[in-house]
Amino acid sequence: MEAQTYRVRVGLATCGIAAGASKTYDKLLPLLAEHGIVPERTGCMGMCFSEPLVEVISPAGETFLYGNVTEDKAEIIVEQHIVGGKPVEDLLVLSNVKETENSHFMAKQERILLSHMGVIDPESIESYLAYDGYKALAKAMQMSSEDVIKEVQKSGLRGRGGAGFPTGMKWNFAYQAKGDKKYVVCNADEGDPGAFMDRSVLEGNPHAVIEGMTIAAYAIGADEGYIYVRAEYPLAIKRLRKAIKEANEHGYLGNKILGTDFCFQLKIKEGAGAFVCGEETALLASIEGERGIPRPRPPFPATSGLWGKPTLLNNVETYANVPAIFRLGAEQYSKVGTERSKGTKVFALTGKIKKTGLAEVPMGITMREIIYDVGGGVQDDKEFKAVQIGGPSGGCLPAELLDLPVDYDSLTAAGAMMGSGGLVVMDETTCMVDVAKFFLTFTQSESCGKCTPCREGTKRMLEILERITEGNGQPGDIETLEELGEAIRDSALCGLGQTAPNPVLSTLRYFRHEYEEHINEGKCRAGVCTNLITYYIIPEKCTGCTLCARNCPVNAISGERKQPHVIDPSVCIKCGVCMEKCNFDAIILK
Amino acid sequence: MTEAQKCYAEDPFDYGPVDEILERFRGEKGTTIPILQAIQEVYGYLPRQALEYAAKKLKTPLSRIYGVATFYAQFHLQPRGENIIRVCQGTACHVRGGAKIMDALKDQLGIGVGETTEDRKFTLESVACIGACGLAPVIMINNDTFGRLTPEKIKEILKNYQD
Numbered sequence: 001m002e003a004q005t006y007r008v009r010v011g012l013a014t015c016g017i018a019a020g021a022s023k024t025y026d027k028l029l030p031l032l033a034e035h036g037i038v039p040e041r042t043g044c045m046g047m048c049f050s051e052p053l054v055e056v057i058s059p060a061g062e063t064f065l066y067g068n069v070t071e072d073k074a075e076i077i078v079e080q081h082i083v084g085g086k087p088v089e090d091l092l093v094l095s096n097v098k099e100t101e102n103s104h105f106m107a108k109q110e111r112i113l114l115s116h117m118g119v120i121d122p123e124s125i126e127s128y129l130a131y132d133g134y135k136a137l138a139k140a141m142q143m144s145s146e147d148v149i150k151e152v153q154k155s156g157l158r159g160r161g162g163a164g165f166p167t168g169m170k171w172n173f174a175y176q177a178k179g180d181k182k183y184v185v186c187n188a189d190e191g192d193p194g195a196f197m198d199r200s201v202l203e204g205n206p207h208a209v210i211e212g213m214t215i216a217a218y219a220i221g222a223d224e225g226y227i228y229v230r231a232e233y234p235l236a237i238k239r240l241r242k243a244i245k246e247a248n249e250h251g252y253l254g255n256k257i258l259g260t261d262f263c264f265q266l267k268i269k270e271g272a273g274a275f276v277c278g279e280e281t282a283l284l285a286s287i288e289g290e291r292g293i294p295r296p297r298p299p300f301p302a303t304s305g306l307w308g309k310p311t312l313l314n315n316v317e318t319y320a321n322v323p324a325i326f327r328l329g330a331e332q333y334s335k336v337g338t339e340r341s342k343g344t345k346v347f348a349l350t351g352k353i354k355k356t357g358l359a360e361v362p363m364g365i366t367m368r369e370i371i372y373d374v375g376g377g378v379q380d381d382k383e384f385k386a387v388q389i390g391g392p393s394g395g396c397l398p399a400e401l402l403d404l405p406v407d408y409d410s411l412t413a414a415g416a417m418m419g420s421g422g423l424v425v426m427d428e429t430t431c432m433v434d435v436a437k438f439f440l441t442f443t444q445s446e447s448c449g450k451c452t453p454c455r456e457g458t459k460r461m462l463e464i465l466e467r468i469t470e471g472n473g474q475p476g477d478i479e480t481l482e483e484l485g486e487a488i489r490d491s492a493l494c495g496l497g498q499t500a501p502n503p504v505l506s507t508l509r510y511f512r513h514e515y516e517e518h519i520n521e522g523k524c525r526a527g528v529c530t531n532l533i534t535y536y537i538i539p540e541k542c543t544g545c546t547l548c549a550r551n552c553p554v555n556a557i558s559g560e561r562k563q564p565h566v567i568d569p570s571v572c573i574k575c576g577v578c579m580e581k582c583n584f585d586a587i588i589l590k
Numbered sequence: 591m592t593e594a595q596k597c598y599a600e601d602p603f604d605y606g607p608v609d610e611i612l613e614r615f616r617g618e619k620g621t622t623i624p625i626l627q628a629i630q631e632v633y634g635y636l637p638r639q640a641l642e643y644a645a646k647k648l649k650t651p652l653s654r655i656y657g658v659a660t661f662y663a664q665f666h667l668q669p670r671g672e673n674i675i676r677v678c679q680g681t682a683c684h685v686r687g688g689a690k691i692m693d694a695l696k697d698q699l700g701i702g703v704g705e706t707t708e709d710r711k712f713t714l715e716s717v718a719c720i721g722a723c724g725l726a727p728v729i730m731i732n733n734d735t736f737g738r739l740t741p742e743k744i745k746e747i748l749k750n751y752q753d
Binding site: 015017018019048049051190192193194196199231232233269270271272273274286287288289291292293348349350351352356357358388391424430435439442446448 | 619620621622623624626627657658661662663664665679680681682683684685686717718719720721722723724725726728730733734735736737738
């Protein structure tokens with residue numbers, strides 16, 4: 001056997017780079033060169049909470065994932081581990097030979113889609129090929145179009161963009177549609193605030209998406225495709241460009257794919273910053289170069305889509321699942337998940353959670369398992385209040401529903417939705433009325449303005465929420481919100497409008513008491529709505545250190561040195577600086 | 591000399607890049623957005639002259655181009671600063687104190703959202719979500735992302751772009 005050395009991988013996705021991973025890589029390069037090692041670049045490893053991440057793999061295959069590896073720590077790893085052969089315990093996040101405090105993060109995950117993420121080099125097709133890349137395409141191309149579609153139907157895959165439409169059925173519609181020209185389009189306009197699964201997949205494993213799209217093109221008989229990516233994802237676009245170029249050169253895209261007569265030209269279209277373009281008809285209008293405004297359906301894109309031609313539209317995660325279906329076989333693939341929701345789902349765990357990151361879990365897992373077992377629980381061990389799922393189209397679920405199984409149908413029944421996979425955890429310091437206002441502000445400003453219920457209705461709802469959070473809520477506001485919300489849900493033109501009231505309706509359903517407190521008692525229990533709170537110094541706890549008074553930007557705090565201080569509420573602007581600065585927890589919200 | 595070029599012969603505005611961009615996308619379908627993106631890439635914003643010129647050459651009403659340009663958040667009809675600061679307004683950033691980061695930036699730069707500093711060094715913008723939620727709160731300056739921010743860190747970050 002040839003002499004083997006250590007392998008070193010650095011996670012270079014946007015999150016990693018933002019945390020300084022590029023600098024770490026540049027530092028490692030010459031240090032490792034002395035030992036004949038070239039550090040490998042890879043995508044997101046999923047553990048955003050300890051970026052930058054560096055993985056060291058021993059000649060025996062033992063893996064050691066190190067976290068928070070800033071430039072200076074790169075040296076320690078090289079000296080101690082690569083040269084000295086001793087793992088650096090202090091920095092160890094995860095290992096396949098050792099329990100760590102983060103082992104729980106992986107324990108309940110089922111990594112199918114993400115199995116190659118953080119392993120392969122996203123900028124090298126050879127690296128993808130080394131892990132069975134494009135084998136699924138070769139396998140699919142041995143089958144007839146009908147059989148490929150049947151296989152996808154058999155897998156039970158449902159759209160990962162949010163609504164959960166059965167993918168195989170969609171493919172069949174596009175296949176059945178008559179037309180001399182057909183398109184395959186990938187929705188990579190991941191606009192949900194709080195979601196970054198698609199970005200991570202595009203940055204970490206772009207070929208999986210390309211392979212899935214090519215299989216789809218083969219199945220429905222398309223020869224041209226587009227990936228519509230948000231312009232806010234420059235790194236994803238760069239890596240996709242490179243991946244498409246390499247796939248063309250290697251005969252997996254372009255003309256005469258794998259030596260057959262099947263041709264598929266794939267292009268990138270950059271979005272230009274409009275959330276509504278995540279809606280399929282708006283997205284197609286945007287590719288055509290128009291304003292991204294939705295149109296009524298039917299006709300559905302499968303029969304009349306891009307430039308009036310039959311068009312298959314799925315999102316990033318859906319396409320990325322396709323190679324796995326053919327690699328594993330539909331039967332094996334569908335063993336994971338529940339009766340009606342098959343496979344896995346990737347979630348972006350964010351907000352007030354201990355371990356932020358990317359997690360792939362089997363469908364049907366409970367919310368509690370995701371938040372507490374995978375994510376490690378609520379940050380600073382505060383009390384869990386709610387989890388927001390599905391972005392601006394989704395809803396907030398309370399603690400009572402933590403044992404709800406996470407699948408399409410249960411979530412919809414609970415007033416939320418799967419959405420694209422953003423999971424934002426909220427604790428006692430989050431005001432639910434403020435959260436509802438936050439989402440509505442977002443959808444309101446992103447409303448394209450075409451249909452009245454969305455354009456006018458969301459505006460009226462927002463006005464009511466604004467006055468409630470400002471302390472001017474009126475009796476009857478809650479009922480008006482409900483009435484408006486239901487009307488918009490039932491009458492708006494597209495998915496954006498129909499789901500825009502969800503954050504309000506779901507918080508009204510589970511956190512009605514917070515609305516009532518705001519309106520009837522002028523109280524914000526989370527201490528977020530500034531008009532409803534006052535800062536107060538507890539005289540018994542105040543030591544008179546003057547720190548708060550010196551930091552107050554408006555001189556609202558007075559008092560003698562070593563004597564309890566007082567805040568003048570008529571001057572106070574409620575910025576909260578005093579409370580942050582106080583070392584004695586003497587300042588509270590009332 | 592084409593007719594379009596003649597009309598603009600006396601104009602000091604440099605139309606060369608627009609010509610080059612239109613040539614690059616000739617014959618392709620659905621190119622309005624990529625053309626506008628390319629024009630903005632060159633000039634930093636969408637100058638009125640460039641849009642008028644492009645409309646003429648594309649034989650498209652200016653109103654249609656204006657409609658597209660004003661629909662998408664990415665496009666700007668006014669000149670912008672050398673460095674574009676985009677503050678993430680996503681959910682994760684919101685619950686982790688993104689508003690305080692925005693306040694700190696407004697304070698340090700002395701401008702509001704959508705405004706440019708007098709020396710044209712910085713433009714402050716908000717963005718729906720950068721997608722780096724794991725590192726919330728985050729901002730982007732040009733194409734660089736900065737995460738796990740506190741108001742205190744803002745000063746230091748800005749310093750690197752000041753000169």
